[in-house]
Amino acid sequence: MEIQGPETGAGGGAKVLVIDDSNTIRRSAEIFLRQGGHEVVLAEDGFDALAKVNDHLPELIFCDILMPRLDGYQTCAIIKRNPKFTHVPVIMLSSKDGLFDKARGRMVGSEDYLTKPFTKEQLLRAVDEHRRAPA
Numbered sequence: 001m002e003i004q005g006p007e008t009g010a011g012g013g014a015k016v017l018v019i020d021d022s023n024t025i026r027r028s029a030e031i032f033l034r035q036g037g038h039e040v041v042l043a044e045d046g047f048d049a050l051a052k053v054n055d056h057l058p059e060l061i062f063c064d065i066l067m068p069r070l071d072g073y074q075t076c077a078i079i080k081r082n083p084k085f086t087h088v089p090v091i092m093l094s095s096k097d098g099l100f101d102k103a104r105g106r107m108v109g110s111e112d113y114l115t116k117p118f119t120k121e122q123l124l125r126a127v128d129e130h131r132r133a134p135a
Helices: 023-035 046-056 072-081 099-107 120-131
Strands: 015-019 039-043 060-064 090-094 112-115
Touching: 015 023, 015 046, 023 039, 023 120, 039 046, 046 060, 046 072, 060 072, 060 120, 072 090, 072 099, 090 099, 099 112, 112 120
Parallel strands: 015 039, 015 060, 060 090, 090 112
Antiparallel strands: none
16 A cells, blocks of 8 residues: 655655664654655665665665665665666765765765765755756
């Protein structure tokens, strides 16, 4: 059974998937994104995310790098390998601001990189910048 939510696009909001094993990060991202008028889907790890990507068809994905079982690089690579989701922008989230992490993120198909802790402005700016790109 599908739970009906507000139509995406109608009010200008995007459907955003946030993947992070930290409850605190997930909750603050959800609050910031909802305040920005976006619909939010939360996943606590890569496996959870893979099921939710298919069910919810997000327009944009924020993905933590350091997660148990399936890390952010693996999760991003799997999502990007699916032709149905190749066009969906993935933004990596990490507490490390290393060049290596950013390069590795690009190699698996991520469009951008946000360092944690992020501000509401950084998160909403990232959504605005990346959802404009034509599919």
